[in-house]
Amino acid sequence: MIRDERIPADQLRRIDEEIRSEWPTGDEVDFEEAIAYHESLPDRKRFADVLESADKPLLQPRAGVPRLEDQIDLLEYLHGEGKADLLPTTIDSYTRDNEYEKAQEGLEKARETDEDTLNGFPAVNHGVEGCRELIEAIDAPIEVRHGTPDARLLAAITFAGGFQSFEGGPISYNIPYTKRHGLEETIERWQFVDRLAGAYTERGVRINREPFGPLTGTLVPPSIAIAIMLIEGKLAATQGVRSITLGYGQVGNVVQDVAALNALQKLGDEFLPDEVVVTTVFHEWMGGFPPDEARANGVIGLGGMTAAIAQPDKVITKSPQEFQGVPTKEANAAGLRTTRQVIDMAIEQDIDIDGIEEEQELIERETRCLMDTVLEHDDGDVVQGTLKAFDTGALDVPFAPSDSAKGAVLPARDDDGRVRIFEWGDLAMDDDIKEIHKARLSRRADTEGRDQSFRMVADDVDAISDGKLIGRPQ
Numbered sequence: 001m002i003r004d005e006r007i008p009a010d011q012l013r014r015i016d017e018e019i020r021s022e023w024p025t026g027d028e029v030d031f032e033e034a035i036a037y038h039e040s041l042p043d044r045k046r047f048a049d050v051l052e053s054a055d056k057p058l059l060q061p062r063a064g065v066p067r068l069e070d071q072i073d074l075l076e077y078l079h080g081e082g083k084a085d086l087l088p089t090t091i092d093s094y095t096r097d098n099e100y101e102k103a104q105e106g107l108e109k110a111r112e113t114d115e116d117t118l119n120g121f122p123a124v125n126h127g128v129e130g131c132r133e134l135i136e137a138i139d140a141p142i143e144v145r146h147g148t149p150d151a152r153l154l155a156a157i158t159f160a161g162g163f164q165s166f167e168g169g170p171i172s173y174n175i176p177y178t179k180r181h182g183l184e185e186t187i188e189r190w191q192f193v194d195r196l197a198g199a200y201t202e203r204g205v206r207i208n209r210e211p212f213g214p215l216t217g218t219l220v221p222p223s224i225a226i227a228i229m230l231i232e233g234k235l236a237a238t239q240g241v242r243s244i245t246l247g248y249g250q251v252g253n254v255v256q257d258v259a260a261l262n263a264l265q266k267l268g269d270e271f272l273p274d275e276v277v278v279t280t281v282f283h284e285w286m287g288g289f290p291p292d293e294a295r296a297n298g299v300i301g302l303g304g305m306t307a308a309i310a311q312p313d314k315v316i317t318k319s320p321q322e323f324q325g326v327p328t329k330e331a332n333a334a335g336l337r338t339t340r341q342v343i344d345m346a347i348e349q350d351i352d353i354d355g356i357e358e359e360q361e362l363i364e365r366e367t368r369c370l371m372d373t374v375l376e377h378d379d380g381d382v383v384q385g386t387l388k389a390f391d392t393g394a395l396d397v398p399f400a401p402s403d404s405a406k407g408a409v410l411p412a413r414d415d416d417g418r419v420r421i422f423e424w425g426d427l428a429m430d431d432d433i434k435e436i437h438k439a440r441l442s443r444r445a446d447t448e449g450r451d452q453s454f455r456m457v458a459d460d461v462d463a464i465s466d467g468k469l470i471g472r473p474q
């Protein structure tokens with residue numbers, strides 16, 4: 001039975017040898033040599049230091065293409081033209097599914113035909129050497145962004161390759177991303193990733209870990225997202241991670257988004273050990289975007305405005321081509337500049353909005369209800385408490401493709417456009433909080449002259465891509 005306990009050194013070594021045999025590039029990994037490589041990197045490439053010393057939100061896009069020279073060109077462009085403060089390397093879907101053979105075929109096809117069939121950078125196939133060429137070429141810190149339930153080999157290779165930031169976690173890269181990996185399996189496998197990051201940390205190379213806050217990206221109630229961030233942060237801290245960036249995906253109501261970001265930082269500082277430096281990242285709207293690029297820029301601008309008020313440590317930007325999928329480098333850079341323009345115009349203003357404190361108190365109360373049910377189980381072991389909470393539905397994620405979550409919770413926007421819970425399933429929540437949600441949803445029902453129903457939820461899912469926030473009946 002796995003528990004929230006640090007992986008012993010002999011077990012770390014055994015797993016490391018086992019996973020490095022999964023692809024030939026695993027042989028390039030040598031921990032001591034990798035420590036020396038990281039020590040050779042200049043301060044401006046040390047991800048945690050750059051992030052944690054910033055005095056205003058840093059901007060970071062998503063970006064990944066198959067070939068190394070193209071990835072270098074892309075990141076140079078986003079750094080130069082997009083003025084990104086932090087850069088990504090988004091990993092392709094085959095690698096995320098540990099399909100390294102197919103990723104290899106895709107990489108070779110791209111090299112032969114100039115045609116990119118992979119939707120990201122196959123870092124395992126590029127190996128430690130390829131990753132280092134990328135790190136050497138780019139004059140800014142770079143994070144590995146992906147969606148990998150079993151990220152052990154990806155971590156071993158990219159950490160050795162000079163990357164100092166790694167996104168994801170055992171819940172946030174399970175629930176939204178996979179059906180076939182059980183939660184206990186992904187928790188155990190991510191304990192290795194975090195222990196490896198902790199091993200680098202103990203040698204002075206502080207690997208930053210960023211649990212994936214947006215989850216399914218569709219109307220996720222803030223307290224559910226924050227509870228999962230706190231759980232993944234605690235699991236990472238146990239393994240020795242000391243730089244943790246907790247994530248949150250914009251829902252689009254400015255009061256609720258600012259309140260959620262404030263709650264995320266406050267609860268992160270409270271629930272994670274004092275030796276951890278806790279930062280926050282705000283993901284611009286992760287749901288459906290308008291196809292019209294001018295409207296898409298409006299969505300991006302609202303994200304910038306929200307970030308200027310809440311001032312998270314980092315913002316993950318979107319592009320006006322979001323509706324179409326992976327953006328061109330020009331569109332990706334434009335999304336960075338749109339966000340920067342709004343932040344820089346708004347951040348020096350004294351903008352006081354009513355209701356933020358009240359909403360933050362509600363979000364904090366909800367999150368504590370969820371955390372209590374996880375931590376009260378048995379002897380407070382976070383792993384066992386988390387497994388039990390998802391198994392009973394006491395913790396749940398709406399629209400979760402994974403069998404690890406019941407998906408019995410249904411969100412809907414209230415008359416103000418804030419995300420409330422319409423169907424609670426077995427979610428652990430105080431009755432008076434449920435009454436608050438019910439009252440706010442019934443106010444919308446009155447406004448719209450209809451009963452609270454699943455219809456509201458369905459209307460809300462497409463509202464923003466249709467140009468609105470709330471899915472009002474036509």
Ligand SMILES: CCC[C@H]1O[C@@H](n2cnc3c(N)ncnc32)[C@H](O)[C@@H]1O
Nearest residue numbers: 062063064065090119120325326327
């Ligand atoms: C959480 C992931 C969804 C977001 O991740 C973006 N995304 C995925 N793959 C790439 C890539 N290779 N380059 C730039 N953006 C990418 C999508 O557009 C979407 O916004």
